[in-house]
Amino acid sequence: MKLLEYQGKELFAEYGIPIPSASLAYSKDEALKDSTKFEFPVVLKSQLTVGGRGKAGAIIKCSNSSDLGLAFDVLSKKEVKGELPRGILIEEVVDKKSEIYLSIFLNRSRRCYSLIASAEGGVDIESVTNKVIFDIPLGGLLREQAQEAAAKLGLQDVSFEAFVDFAMRISTLVKEKEIELAEVNPIAILKDGSLIALDSKIIVDDNAMFRHPELRKYEHVSEIERQAGKSGFSLVELYGDIAIIGNGAGLVMSTVDMVTDRGGRAGCFLDFGGGATTQTIYEALKVISKIQQIRAILVNLFGGIVRTNLVAQAILDAYKNNLVNVPVYARITGAESEKAKAMLVGSKAKLYDTVEEAIEQVVRQVA
CATH class of the missing domain: 3.30.1490.20 (ATP-grasp fold, A domain)
Structure with missing residues (x-):
């Protein structure tokens, strides 16, 4: 869950991190x-x-x-x-002397948290070559590490101690609220040497939300996402133009990643689960039809519990009733897949043997 800036700053204030x-x-x-x-x-x-x-x-x-x-x-x-x-x-408006950057994030590849700091704030951190990067123990940032980072940033006197305190408080926030990313870009250094957070970027671990009911107030569910929940499937609105549908959250998430890697932009994530029927799939397409920016639909379906011919029938019904007007690109395999493919021949749905082929064509279509 991504928090808005003001929401992140509310958490900063709760942990004694200075904000404007x-x-x-x-x-x-x-x-x-x-x-x-x-x-x-x-x-x-x-x-x-x-x-x-x-x-x-x-x-x-x-x-x-x-x-x-x-x-x-x-x-x-x-x-x-x-x-x-x-x-x-x-x-x-804060009268600042200079800016720096700080983030603590869950480093999945190293299975730990890591810290990045830079003496250049307010810029894309990817473009900065002079960065301080190190891993953090599971128990949280050590004061010695925060002091080392402050020294490498060239901070002195008041700013040195202010940074150490700032970083330790960010680390405590990350640990106690189970945050995946806490980024402050920039942190302003004021003329008296004190620090203040001019921005916030906070991502909360969704899997930990049940332990943090106090964060529920920050959840934002759109009307379309609410309708999807009532219909029995999971949908997350995104900001691209390709709707991605599948059965199983892992399958859909990996498809989103593949589309992104090919230069496409996902407009929504929809998982209709393992117990879908023609009616529930039709309802899923009905919800997607209400997302205005969608220009194409990508279906990546592996039929195990779900009979793929039910998916094919829902797609045909959606076209027949003018519910869907955008092209559908589908990779369908598994139970009844040959029957499903035969049903969709001659329709507006385009079928592919591999998901890679389907993604290549759908990204090309919306480019």
């Missing part, structure tokens, strides 16, 4: 009223789960209330990677 004064607004009138709490200039920041807000123009500095009103109108309608903001954060 801010207020969340959902309307222009609310924003203008809340702005009276601050001295101008202020900065307006779209609350999105996707990255790249700054480059996309979704962060605007405002010098007065007139600027603020105009900026709010722009940001409230501005999409970034297909996502509209879920509120606009009004935040005080």
Whole structure:
């Protein structure tokens, strides 16, 4: 679960991590009223789960209330990677001396947490060559490690101790809330040497949510996802234009990864599970038809419990009833797969022997 910036900063505040004064607004009138709490200039920041807000123009500095009103109108309608903001954060402008970067993340390949820090903040960390990287013990970041990182960043005196404290608090947050990623980009170093988090990027481990009911308030379920749940299947809206359907979360997730590797963008993840019927699959297609940006549907189906001819019939019914107008690219194998393939011959659905072939064609179609 990806938290919005203001949500991540609420957790920061809970752990004593310094953040700027801010207020969340959902309307222009609310924003203008809340702005009276601050001295101008202020900065307006779209609350999105996707990255790249700054480059996309979704962060605007405002010098007065007139600027603020105009900026709010722009940001409230501005999409970034297909996502509209879920509120606009009004935040005080911090008089900073410099910026640094810090993140602690679950390093799955090494089966531990790792820390990355850089003396360059506010930039894509991938483009930075001078980084401090090391693994963290399962018990959490050691103070000696935080001190080593501060020294390698060239921090001294107040900033040195402030960074050590900042990093230790981030580590405690990660451990106690079972966070997969806690990134602060940038951290501002103020003129007095103290540190303050200007941004937050928090990803919570979904598998640990049952242990953290206090984080449920941050869950965001769209109306389409809610409808999917009522119909008995799992759907997650994404921001691309290819709907990906399969039976089994692992199969669908791996298909999403394969599509991404080929340059495609998944528009939704839909798992109809192992007990699907023609009706439930039809309902799944009905839900997908309501996602406006979808330009093609990719079906990756391995028929074990699910009879694949039921899937084929649902696709035919969806086309017949004009429920689906976009092309379907399908790899269907398993129980009754030959029958399913025969049923779909001559339809708008395109069948492939391997998922790799289907992905290549669907990505080419929407390019």
